[in-house]
Amino acid sequence: MGERTGYMPADADLETLSGVGPATAEKLRDAGYESFQSIAVASPGELSNTADVGDSTAADIIQSAREEADVGGFETGSAILEQRQRIGKLTWNVPDVDELLGGGVETQSITEVYGEFGAGKSQVTHELAVTAQLPQEQGGLHGRVIFLDSEDTFRPERIDDMVRGLSDEQLAATMEDREIEGEPGDDDAMEELIQDFLDKIHVAKAFNSNHQMLLAEKAKEIGSEYEDDDYPVRLLCVDSLTAHFRAEYVGRGELANRQQKLNKHLHDLEKVGNLYNSAVVVTNQVQSNPDAFFGDPTKPVGGNILGHKSTFRIYLRKSKNDKRIVRLVDAPNLADGEAVMRVQDGGLKPE
Numbered sequence: 001m002g003e004r005t006g007y008m009p010a011d012a013d014l015e016t017l018s019g020v021g022p023a024t025a026e027k028l029r030d031a032g033y034e035s036f037q038s039i040a041v042a043s044p045g046e047l048s049n050t051a052d053v054g055d056s057t058a059a060d061i062i063q064s065a066r067e068e069a070d071v072g073g074f075e076t077g078s079a080i081l082e083q084r085q086r087i088g089k090l091t092w093n094v095p096d097v098d099e100l101l102g103g104g105v106e107t108q109s110i111t112e113v114y115g116e117f118g119a120g121k122s123q124v125t126h127e128l129a130v131t132a133q134l135p136q137e138q139g140g141l142h143g144r145v146i147f148l149d150s151e152d153t154f155r156p157e158r159i160d161d162m163v164r165g166l167s168d169e170q171l172a173a174t175m176e177d178r179e180i181e182g183e184p185g186d187d188d189a190m191e192e193l194i195q196d197f198l199d200k201i202h203v204a205k206a207f208n209s210n211h212q213m214l215l216a217e218k219a220k221e222i223g224s225e226y227e228d229d230d231y232p233v234r235l236l237c238v239d240s241l242t243a244h245f246r247a248e249y250v251g252r253g254e255l256a257n258r259q260q261k262l263n264k265h266l267h268d269l270e271k272v273g274n275l276y277n278s279a280v281v282v283t284n285q286v287q288s289n290p291d292a293f294f295g296d297p298t299k300p301v302g303g304n305i306l307g308h309k310s311t312f313r314i315y316l317r318k319s320k321n322d323k324r325i326v327r328l329v330d331a332p333n334l335a336d337g338e339a340v341m342r343v344q345d346g347g348l349k350p351e
Helices: 022-030 036-040 044-051 055-069 077-084 095-100 121-131 156-164 168-177 187-199 209-225 243-248 252-276 303-309
Strands: 110-114 144-149 201-205 233-239 279-284 286-288 298-300 312-318 323-330 337-344 347-350
Touching: 022 044, 022 055, 036 055, 036 252, 044 055, 095 323, 095 337, 095 347, 110 121, 110 252, 121 144, 121 156, 121 233, 121 279, 121 347, 144 209, 156 187, 168 187, 187 201, 201 209, 209 233, 209 243, 209 252, 233 252, 243 252, 252 279, 252 303
Parallel strands: 110 279, 110 312, 144 201, 144 233, 233 279
Antiparallel strands: 286 298, 312 323, 323 337, 337 347
């Protein structure tokens, strides 16, 4: 994928930055700031709080990091195009849905999947946690996964089902890539492969909204740890993004505080996507919209903050039996549309 501008190993000399002495360098490392880029994109208030330095010192450090990392200026359209060519596309393993999304879920973007209970949101996050690990020629991102679980939805058994549900071609290519001896139908080889898939999914349960926000910051540390690994972090899932915020901040009086915290949380998630070229997929609950006289009365939780921050918004709707309607509601360069998929034992399947 090429080296990122401003990358600096964890044991580098942070004292090269203006205003950073040995003690401050240690504080920065402890707070997870291990590259010029991670410091350059922080706000003074954020750096001041997390690294325990004064506001003016934080501003000086950030400015120095921006100069070292060469970020924060204007770029030409061709430079942006070159940057976008690094973007990967992650398959849903359902061709109609991939086509709807312009090739799959994008890295360096937040994709929001919302729908009512039982619509299949967690099925999507589990499927993507499998396909993200596939070789790129099989529609994957050849990477590992971070899974923030706020509703106790992660099930290793479901990953097992979905790995077994992959095509023989996908299984054979992945076994070869991971140097696992055997064929897709070989029990021992499959057990070894499934264990290897599970080993590359880093799961953390969020017990409340503050803990969830802390875990998003920890995700940056995992991204940094595995940046030069054969399997870097390529997918960050949050299932569900809004459950704790919705439960803890009740009533109009709490709305502003909730949205402010949600905004900070989304910025932290977005940073992981941008810094490590990862796809960020968040699930969201719905609420009833009493103003809707016609059409579907459900709308996603999170208001304009989440609406503006999500690059892609996907609405999942239940249909007959195992059928689900996947509707692309918002995307910057794609037309709205719908596709149909099925949720089966082996994972997400075409109609």
